[in-house]
Amino acid sequence: MSMTDETSIPKRPSGFWSYANPVKFLGFSERVLPALWWLSGICLGVGLIWGFFFTPDDFRQGSTVKIIYLHVPSALMAINAWFMMLVASLIWIVRRHHVSALAAKAAAPVGVVMTLIALFTGAVWGQPMWGTWWAWDPRLTSFLILFLFYLGYMALWAAIDDPDTAADLTSVLCLVGSVFAVLSRYAVNFWNQGLHQGASLSLDKEENVADVFYFPLLVCIAGFVLIFLALVLYRTGTEIRLRRTRALQAREARV
Amino acid sequence: MLDGLSFGLAPGQALILRGPNGSGKTTLLRTLAGLQPPLSGEIIAGEDQIAYAAHSDGLKAMLTVAENLTFWADVFGQRDIETAIAAFSLEPLRDRLAGTLSAGQKRRLGLARMLVTGRPIWMLDEPTVSLDVDAVALFAGAIRAHLGAGGAALIATHIDLGLDAEVFDVAPFRAAHDARVGASDEAFL
Amino acid sequence: MKALLRRDLLLAMRAGGGFGLGLAFFLIVTVLVPFGVGPQSELLSRIAPGILWIGALLACLLSLDRLLALDWEDGTLDLLATSPLPLEAALSIKALAHWITTGLPLVLAAPVFGVLLSLPDAGYVWLVISLALGTPALSVIGTFGAALTVGVKRGGLLMSLLVLPLYVPTLIFGAEVARRGAEGMQTTTPLLMLAGITAGVIAIMPFASAAALRVNLR
Numbered sequence: 001m002s003m004t005d006e007t008s009i010p011k012r013p014s015g016f017w018s019y020a021n022p023v024k025f026l027g028f029s030e031r032v033l034p035a036l037w038w039l040s041g042i043c044l045g046v047g048l049i050w051g052f053f054f055t056p057d058d059f060r061q062g063s064t065v066k067i068i069y070l071h072v073p074s075a076l077m078a079i080n081a082w083f084m085m086l087v088a089s090l091i092w093i094v095r096r097h098h099v100s101a102l103a104a105k106a107a108a109p110v111g112v113v114m115t116l117i118a119l120f121t122g123a124v125w126g127q128p129m130w131g132t133w134w135a136w137d138p139r140l141t142s143f144l145i146l147f148l149f150y151l152g153y154m155a156l157w158a159a160i161d162d163p164d165t166a167a168d169l170t171s172v173l174c175l176v177g178s179v180f181a182v183l184s185r186y187a188v189n190f191w192n193q194g195l196h197q198g199a200s201l202s203l204d205k206e207e208n209v210a211d212v213f214y215f216p217l218l219v220c221i222a223g224f225v226l227i228f229l230a231l232v233l234y235r236t237g238t239e240i241r242l243r244r245t246r247a248l249q250a251r252e253a254r255v
Numbered sequence: 256m257l258d259g260l261s262f263g264l265a266p267g268q269a270l271i272l273r274g275p276n277g278s279g280k281t282t283l284l285r286t287l288a289g290l291q292p293p294l295s296g297e298i299i300a301g302e303d304q305i306a307y308a309a310h311s312d313g314l315k316a317m318l319t320v321a322e323n324l325t326f327w328a329d330v331f332g333q334r335d336i337e338t339a340i341a342a343f344s345l346e347p348l349r350d351r352l353a354g355t356l357s358a359g360q361k362r363r364l365g366l367a368r369m370l371v372t373g374r375p376i377w378m379l380d381e382p383t384v385s386l387d388v389d390a391v392a393l394f395a396g397a398i399r400a401h402l403g404a405g406g407a408a409l410i411a412t413h414i415d416l417g418l419d420a421e422v423f424d425v426a427p428f429r430a431a432h433d434a435r436v437g438a439s440d441e442a443f444l
Numbered sequence: 445m446k447a448l449l450r451r452d453l454l455l456a457m458r459a460g461g462g463f464g465l466g467l468a469f470f471l472i473v474t475v476l477v478p479f480g481v482g483p484q485s486e487l488l489s490r491i492a493p494g495i496l497w498i499g500a501l502l503a504c505l506l507s508l509d510r511l512l513a514l515d516w517e518d519g520t521l522d523l524l525a526t527s528p529l530p531l532e533a534a535l536s537i538k539a540l541a542h543w544i545t546t547g548l549p550l551v552l553a554a555p556v557f558g559v560l561l562s563l564p565d566a567g568y569v570w571l572v573i574s575l576a577l578g579t580p581a582l583s584v585i586g587t588f589g590a591a592l593t594v595g596v597k598r599g600g601l602l603m604s605l606l607v608l609p610l611y612v613p614t615l616i617f618g619a620e621v622a623r624r625g626a627e628g629m630q631t632t633t634p635l636l637m638l639a640g641i642t643a644g645v646i647a648i649m650p651f652a653s654a655a656a657l658r659v660n661l662r
Contacts, residue, residue: 022443098442148609155605159596168659169592173606176588176652180610183641187613190637191620244443251444288526291662307526311519317458318451329447330527368523 020097022240029233036230043223051216058213067125069217073224074117078146081111081228085153086178089171098243099236101167104174105157106235110228112150119143138188145184149177163243262423264376264407269398269420272411278425280411284378285309287409306331306372308379312365316354320345320364323353328371339370342397343390358385366394370401377401377408383416391416445529445537452541466503466546467553473499474557485562492561493571493622499557500550500575501582501611507546508586508607509593509600511538512657516594525661531654539580539587539650547579563626570625574638578618581642584649585610591656614641 019025051069058065088104091097122140123133134140156173160166264270272280286293288307314323324336340346343363348356353364362385369377377398383391395416398408410416456463477495478488515521524534554575555568563571589607593599620634 145609145612148605152606152609155602156592159593159599159602165595165659165662169656172652172656172659173592176610176649180613183613184609184616187616187637190634191616240443247443290522290525303528305526307523309519309522311517311522313515313518313520313523315451315455315518315520317455322451322454326447326451327523327527330524330529332528372527 017095017097020095020099022099022244025099026237026240029237033230033233033237036226036233040223040226040230043219043226045223047216047219047221047223051213051220055212055216062128064125064128065213067121068213069220071118071121071125072217073221074114074121075143076221077224077228078111078114078118078143080225081107081114082146082149082178082181084232085111085174089174092167093171093175098167099240101163101171102239102243103232103236104170105167106239107232108150108154108157110231110235112147112154114224114228115143115147115150119147136192138185138192141188141192142181142185145188146181149181153177264409266375266405266407267402269402269408269410269418271416271418271420271422272409272425273413273422274411274425280425281309281380283425284380284409284411288378304374305376305378306369306374308365308369308377308382310380310384312361312368314353314361314364317352319350319352320348320356321350323364324367324371327368331372331374333371333373336371339367342370342400343367343393359387359390362386363390363393366397370397375406377406377410379408379410379412381411381413383412383414445533448524448529448534448537449541452538453544456541456545463545463549466507467549469506470499470503470550470553470557473502474560477561489562489564489626492558492563493567493626494619495561496554496557496563496571497575497578497615497619497622500547500554500579501615503550504546504579504582504586505604505607505611507542508590509603511542511587512590512594513599516660521594521657521661525658531657532650535587535591535653535657536584536646536650539583539653542587543580543583547575547583551575551579564628566628567622567626570631571622574618574621574625574635577621577635577638577642578614581614581638581645582611584645585614588649588653588656591653591660594657595660614638614645617641 019028048069052066055066057063085104085107088100088107092101092104119140122143126135126140127133153170153173156170157166160169262270272283274280282291284307285291287298288305289298290307313327315326318326321336321340324339328334328336340349343366345360345363345367348360348364353361356364362382366379366382369379382394386394391414395418398410398416398418401408408420410420474495477491481487481491512521515524525531551572554571558568558571586607589603589610592606593603596602617634617638621631621638624631624634
């Protein structure tokens, strides 16, 4: 049999999926990362300074309302980070792209930090508003549960030596965990009606915060999204380099 | 771990796998038994024809010899455990708890398990570990009877069982790279 | 399938600690709580449903690391995976055996422990009903945790970290049924939710457990 027939040459994927190639992914992330760092820095700087110093105090909440510029974006990202991990896990299960599994792994610690920021700023906000640092309010409780899910996910990654086994098991956990996280959210809602204010951002204009607070908030959210992307890209790059090092060491050991 | 090897097994035939420690015999057997997917290549034999015996026998210390065999017979949808007990002369041990058996006796029980599966292809990984000379003879007899009844066996072993079997050395097929660390990491180079 | 169930139950009886251990742990939790919160019976009767549910949950968790670990160590799982029995079915059966040896005794013993915590009279029926409905879910979810961590040495602590957050919905609805029952309130909604969770979990989780176990057996 001749080895030159066309079928023996693996087809090179093009378009979006071609970034599943670790080397191509690394090159791409190295090109976009500087821009991402700068953009997220600018957005966060502008949004936070605008929000903290150039918006009026709320007539009921006073200056404490300004913690919204940290609280809402971090809470959004805490949930979206988990959602991104879910998508990445699904891609790993279906298409077996290593970069996808590593991106999920890289996103978890970022998500945890976002959850912690949301919980902490929530406590700082809640203290003057509700007179307590912590209340078993459904939203707060859900975030605490989400935090536990992140911890379990990261612990499972850390506990298993073989990277592919770890990727498989954490993906299954992420899928199952997502279902249970949603279930827990409803259960917790049922369990305690809570004192948390309604959504800060929604399509229903009546409930939304006033425009003066709204625009700097959008800038802050953009900043958090960008810095999340930058951190995940950066951390994924680190994970890829780790695996490259392992591969090179394995190759050297054979010679 | 192994690369480019291929072999077939006909009814009534036994094949002895040879190779130094760590050459991939266990991996090959586990792959053939369907416990792990092959990195490449194909296996032409139904998983439901293969009975696999590993280093550990899956015996429960708190069950008797007969109970252990009955359990596995039930799982494989078989009834008869007497043939297996007779083939490995386990009658005197029948009602002893498996935990009280010696290493060699446990091994005999583990091998007797193959007979109650009722499957034609046996895959045995180092079956003679901790067996004495008489027990090895019993084992070789059981294999011969199995082959005589149209079965087949693939045995990874270092000792001579006195079987009329082909020997297949896996050493030359050792893959150029160590797949345990390699295969998934190679993608990153 | 019957053979596997019979074997697991037989082993639990012979190996000692199968039936008794979880129950003893449940008793200890129930005894320790009044030491911690004080002996006033009004306070105890108010928190009794929750304490009993948490005690049952912890007793269930305690026995999970034996659920698959023993079969993993002696190679039984390898052999089961190559047997005609689908892994999903084998894991469902093992979860059922776990429930019979751990959950069922807890359900039956709970009223006795309710007396210790001066549970209101109206609460006994609902406590037993909620535990009977909820503990199967605990066993099935626990099997998933055990399948995930079976390859990890000393994975008991890790498994607790993974399984406990998954227990949250079951605990909330289960304890809510028992609490509302004890206070003489309507129990229908949480009861339906609890039953829904148990039914859903029994239908779906064995597939996740089997997937995790297959990865670990590789």
